[in-house]
Amino acid sequence: MPQLTFVLPGGREIVAEARPGETILDVARHEDIAIEGACGGSMACATCHVIVDPAFFGKLGPASPEEEDMLDLAESLAPTSRLGCQLVLHAGLDGLVITVPKTSLLE
Numbered sequence: 001m002p003q004l005t006f007v008l009p010g011g012r013e014i015v016a017e018a019r020p021g022e023t024i025l026d027v028a029r030h031e032d033i034a035i036e037g038a039c040g041g042s043m044a045c046a047t048c049h050v051i052v053d054p055a056f057f058g059k060l061g062p063a064s065p066e067e068e069d070m071l072d073l074a075e076s077l078a079p080t081s082r083l084g085c086q087l088v089l090h091a092g093l094d095g096l097v098i099t100v101p102k103t104s105l106l107e
């Protein structure tokens with residue numbers, strides 16, 4: 001099972017185990033990390049925006065045109081930004097580090 005680390009605003013880190021096939025948003029939910037994810041993964045918002053550690057960015061599949069369009073709406077965009085609901089975890093992503101922007105968290 002891939003293990004990943006969420007880095008929250010302020011620097012607190014949460015290490016989590018992901019079940020194969022889960023998305024970043026799924027893992028955040030079962031770890032009680034309050035990523036908004038307003039549309040529930042149907043790519044109709046950008047409130048699940050996360051920033052991927054550059055060392056892992058190349059191991060991800062490319063973003064679809066629809067994901068790119070939604071990311072254009074995200075605040076705090078970075079070169080390795082992705083939508084958390086679109087990143088499906090697999091064993092090759094073990095050790096992944098994900099930074100959660102403050103703008104993606106529920107108040």
Ligand code: FES
Nearest residue numbers: 037039041048085
């Ligand atoms: S939860 Fe809305 S696009 Fe990811």
